[in-house]
Amino acid sequence: MKIKVINPNTTASMTQKIAETAIAVASSGTEIIACNPEMGPVSIEGHYDEALSVIGILEEIKKGEAAGIDGYVIACFGDPGLLAARELAKGPVVGIAEAAMHAASFISTGFSIVTTLSRTRIIAQHLVANYGMTHFCRRIRAIDLPVLELEDENSNARKTIFNECRQALAEDGAGAIVLGCGGMADLSAQLSQDLGVPVIDGVSVAVKFVEALVSLGLNTSKKGDLAYPIAKPYTGMLHAFAFVNQMPSD
Numbered sequence: 001m002k003i004k005v006i007n008p009n010t011t012a013s014m015t016q017k018i019a020e021t022a023i024a025v026a027s028s029g030t031e032i033i034a035c036n037p038e039m040g041p042v043s044i045e046g047h048y049d050e051a052l053s054v055i056g057i058l059e060e061i062k063k064g065e066a067a068g069i070d071g072y073v074i075a076c077f078g079d080p081g082l083l084a085a086r087e088l089a090k091g092p093v094v095g096i097a098e099a100a101m102h103a104a105s106f107i108s109t110g111f112s113i114v115t116t117l118s119r120t121r122i123i124a125q126h127l128v129a130n131y132g133m134t135h136f137c138r139r140i141r142a143i144d145l146p147v148l149e150l151e152d153e154n155s156n157a158r159k160t161i162f163n164e165c166r167q168a169l170a171e172d173g174a175g176a177i178v179l180g181c182g183g184m185a186d187l188s189a190q191l192s193q194d195l196g197v198p199v200i201d202g203v204s205v206a207v208k209f210v211e212a213l214v215s216l217g218l219n220t221s222k223k224g225d226l227a228y229p230i231a232k233p234y235t236g237m238l239h240a241f242a243f244v245n246q247m248p249s250d
């Protein structure tokens with residue numbers, strides 16, 4: 001099967017890191033196609049970045065549908081454009097935040113999220129509520145480092161994340177940690193080992209969830225609100241985004 005893993009920001013080094021993580025967990029019969037949009041923010045650190053990233057994500061989904069992709073991962077912790085992507089896609093689309101939170105709820109009774117900038121905590125908070133995870137999420141913590149610091153080998157991001165996770169375990173009553181950024185995808189194994197609790201990277205679990213759904217023949221429901229978008233003209237710069245070709249439904 002073919003799974004397209006979309007890094008919603010346009011930083012190629014982060015896309016590469018996400019690709020390596022996805023390939024490492026994928027089954028032998030799974031082809032991972034990792035990409036980032038051509039246009040959009042270099043990092044997603046707020047509502048504005050998130051809103052503008054969605055156009056590029058949808059372009060990648062549209063290209064994926066033409067290329068026969070079986071399922072998608074949206075690899076940014078805000079799960080930007082998730083429902084819009086599901087409208088466009090035949091197969092399953094899974095966001096890394098929903099994947100990580102659901103996985104954490106299977107293996108602990110409470111988790112803490114460790115994310116990047118404080119201003120993005122509200123995005124995670126909205127998702128926790130939306131996904132029915134209020135019962136499980138103990139606390140949303142921020143390390144207050146910009147997303148692109150995670151790409152800098154010389155930054156102290158790793159140490160800062162480790163310390164925040166340790167504090168979460170000491171103070172929050174959490175049994176697991178959810179990493180709150182796609183750029184943290186390479187850190188979960190080492191952190192799990194060092195901290196002695198499950199530290200969950202959403203990229204890995206989202207790939208495995210998509211594999212499970214595709215292999216069970218479970219596609220996005222095309223009944224109701226996730227049906228293909230309504231064909232109508234789009235004006236101005238968004239002219240090319242009008243949905244014109246009704247995808248074959250089954």
Ligand code: 2AL
Pocket residue numbers: 009042043044045075076077078115116117120147180181182183
């Ligand atoms: C993210 C993420 O996962 N990728 C990105 O650019 N911004 N979210 C976050 N909270 O740091």
